Amino acid sequence: QKEVEQDPGPLSVPEGAIVSLNCTYSNSAFQYFMWYRQYSRKGPELLMYTYSSGNKEDGRFTAQVDKSSKYISLFIRDSQPSDSATYLCAMRYSGNTPLVFGKGTRLSVIA
Amino acid sequence: GAVVSQHPSWVICKSGTSVKIECRSLDFQATTMFWYRQFPKQSLMLMATSNEGSKATYEQGVEKDKFLINHASLTLSTLTVTSAHPEDSSFYICSSTVDQTSNQPQHFGDGTRLSIL
Numbered sequence: 172q173k174e175v176e177q178d179p180g181p182l183s184v185p186e187g188a189i190v191s192l193n194c195t196y197s198n199s200a201f202q203y204f205m206w207y208r209q210y211s212r213k214g215p216e217l218l219m220y221t222y223s224s225g226n227k228e229d230g231r232f233t234a235q236v237d238k239s240s241k242y243i244s245l246f247i248r249d250s251q252p253s254d255s256a257t258y259l260c261a262m263r264y265s266g267n268t269p270l271v272f273g274k275g276t277r278l279s280v281i282a
Numbered sequence: 283g284a285v286v287s288q289h290p291s292w293v294i295c296k297s298g299t300s301v302k303i304e305c306r307s308l309d310f311q312a313t314t315m316f317w318y319r320q321f322p323k324q325s326l327m328l329m330a331t332s333n334e335g336s337k338a339t340y341e342q343g344v345e346k347d348k349f350l351i352n353h354a355s356l357t358l359s360t361l362t363v364t365s366a367h368p369e370d371s372s373f374y375i376c377s378s379t380v381d382q383t384s385n386q387p388q389h390f391g392d393g394t395r396l397s398i399l
Contacts, residue, residue: 203387214393217389269328270316274324
């Protein structure tokens with residue numbers, strides 16, 4: 172079993188839809204959870220960063236962490252064509268440790 | 283926000299050439315820099331962790347003699363792919379955290395696309 176599981180998609184939605192992206196993980200020692208957006212041939216851009224169970228909202232984005240179920244989600248409201256990208260979940264242990272990534276989900280938002 | 287600058291963005295060279303990739307932290311001191319590799323349609327895989335002033339720590343399966351990492355200053359880390367071959371063609375990305383002492387998220391450079399002919 173991989174440490175972090177993420178459905179690679181692709182996921183295609185109409186403009187304005189609510190998008191739900193998810194990751195599961197196996198190691199309960201992960202403490203910090205991130206969502207990155209990556210456009211083609213670019214480095215990952217940090218979208219959300221959380222470290223406790225619950226919800227965190229930033230504009231159209233909501234990150235949700237459920238440590239008891241080892242499950243994290245990213246919701247995108249009112250999706251736009253510019254949201255079309257690959258979304259990577261990532262997590263790490265405490266301290267300045269490297270990230271462990273999911274495979275990434277390719278999202279296309281169709282106008 | 284924190285900026286990590288990576289250069290060059292794209293390299294095409296002949297087999298056997300050595301290629302140096304630079305990663306700079308522009309507005310913070312990066313004690314630790316992480317180097318990742320990403321193949322098409324795959325996720326990022328950690329190659330090595332470099333710490334300023336000391337030897338890099340390589341992940342299992344990564345040849346340290348082939349992928350030379352130098353982290354001589356708090357704002358610059360370099361990855362040199364020595365005697366590159368077509369199988370080394372990939373997207374190489376560096377990342378660091380703003381504050382090494384607290385649990386801050388990592389910020390990434392824009393990546394270097396390496397194509398070996």
